[in-house]
Amino acid sequence: MSTTKSIAGQRPAPAAESSGENLLEVTGLEKHFPIRQGIVFQRQVGAVRAVDGLDFAVRAGESLGLVGESGCGKSTTGRLVTRLLEPTAGKVVFDGEDITHKPVVKMREARQNLQMIFQDPYSSLNPRHTVGTIVETPMRLNGINPPQGHKRRAQELLEIVGLNPEHYNRYPNEFSGGQRQRIGVARALALKPKLIVADEPVSALDVSIQAQVVNLLQDLQREMGIAFLFIAHDLAVVRHFSERVAVMYLGKIVEVGDRTAIYERPRHPYTHALLSSVPEVVPGSENRERIRLAGDVPSPINPPSGCRFRTRCWKAQDKCATEEPPLVRLEGNGDGHLTACHFPEEPTIASRGEDIVLDPALAALEEARRQSDTGV
Known part of the structure; x- marks a missing residue:
């Protein structure tokens, strides 16, 4: 039976209580893409500092949302964590093992517990393979032989994600975007991972399908105790899905904390601006004062000195240009709520994060979450 719940149905309790132990630990993570000139004899003339010193952790069974503007380094971070990209510097420890420089041929064992859901459900599936082959391949490559056989296990996974087991012999082009993303989820579940990196898993889907896929991921997290690094730019979806939230700007994390603190008591001006810019569908929101950031996002090739947000920040002072805020x-912050700002917002400032809903379908999701949190 499918684990998918009605969009307006009661949200399940948060996934398996996190044990408090860090499943993933990232320290000083960097990824610089070199810029080279020359045809025969090339030389490096610069670098794109896509990720420039990240420190964060994901506990077993919890969901950490990673948000920020396009181009801030979110997707690159996900690929560094899963070792699809080689880091320039830093350290990635997964399940107690340092995998930062682990040889590719030896990463197979680690990837049994570390899977990824890709952003584009169209390009992430091989069009020449049947759905059954796509879901079975991880098991075959890792030498996993389910008692019921590969075919039956693949059909079970398709059923878990809300698809018909009879779809086993069909090809990706026969499915809609939402159905393809479910196939990607089934593939990620094939090895029973401990952590899934979900790289904007619903951004390419219609909003009604977004709600279904988000509900599906929540159900799987609750039932299987899977931890998630949930990468997205949709603040409403992140607030609904994630227990903790990290805010990125130009390759760095500027604020991290539990979702209530981030959405109701943001301390970093950038977080406050992000929340202020979200369209709302509540009475009176059209009269709410919004923060409009000046200028464009600086180039990651030559980021500003000191605080990287200072060129767009209305609170910037001379200190911001010379000292990078830790x-x-x-x-006034609770434990675990960290902010990188020399002149932070007052903790009493509210961002009206409770009102962030972008569509009736997501509004129903948010209402279900509120009822679950309050015990109604």
Whole structure:
């Protein structure tokens, strides 16, 4: 039976309580893409600093949302964590093992517990393979032989994600975008992972399908105790799905904390601006004052000195240009709420994060979450 729940149905309790132990630990993670000139004799003349020193952790069974504007380094971070990209510097420890420089041929064992759901459900599936082959391949490559056989296990996975087991022999071009993303989820579940990196898994889908896929991922997290690094730019979806949220800007994390703190008591001006810019569908929201950031996002080839947000920040002072603010807990913040700002917002400032809903389908999801949180 499918685990998919009605969009307006009661949201399940948060996934398996996180054990408090870090399943994933990232320290000083960097990825610089070199810029070269020359045809025969090339030389490096610069670098795109896509990810430039990240520190964060994901506990077993929890969901951490990673948000920020397009081009801030979110997807690159996901590929570094899964070792689809080689880091320039830093350290990635997964399940107690340092996998930062683990040889590719030896990463297969680690990837049994570390899977990824890709953003584009159209290009992430091989059009020449049947759905059954796509879902079975991870098991065959890792030498996993289910008691019921590969075919039956693949059909079970298709059923788990809300597809008909009879779809086993069909090809990806016979499915809609939402159905293809479900196939990608089934493939990620084939090895029973401990952590799934979901790289904007619903951004390419219609909003009604987004709600279904988000509900599906929540159900799977609750039932299987899977941890998620949930990468997205949709703040409403992130607030609904993630227990903690990390905010990225130009390759760095500028604020991280539990979702209530981030959405209701943001301390970093960039977080406050992000929340202020979200369209709302609540009465009176059209009269709400919004923060409009000046200028464009600086180039990651030559980022600003000191605080990278200072060129667009209305609170910037001379200190911001000379000293990079550390990511630390500020006075008035709860444990685990960290902010990187020399002149943070007051903790009493509300962002009206409770009102962030972009569509009736997601509004129903948000209402279900509120009822679950309050015990109604």
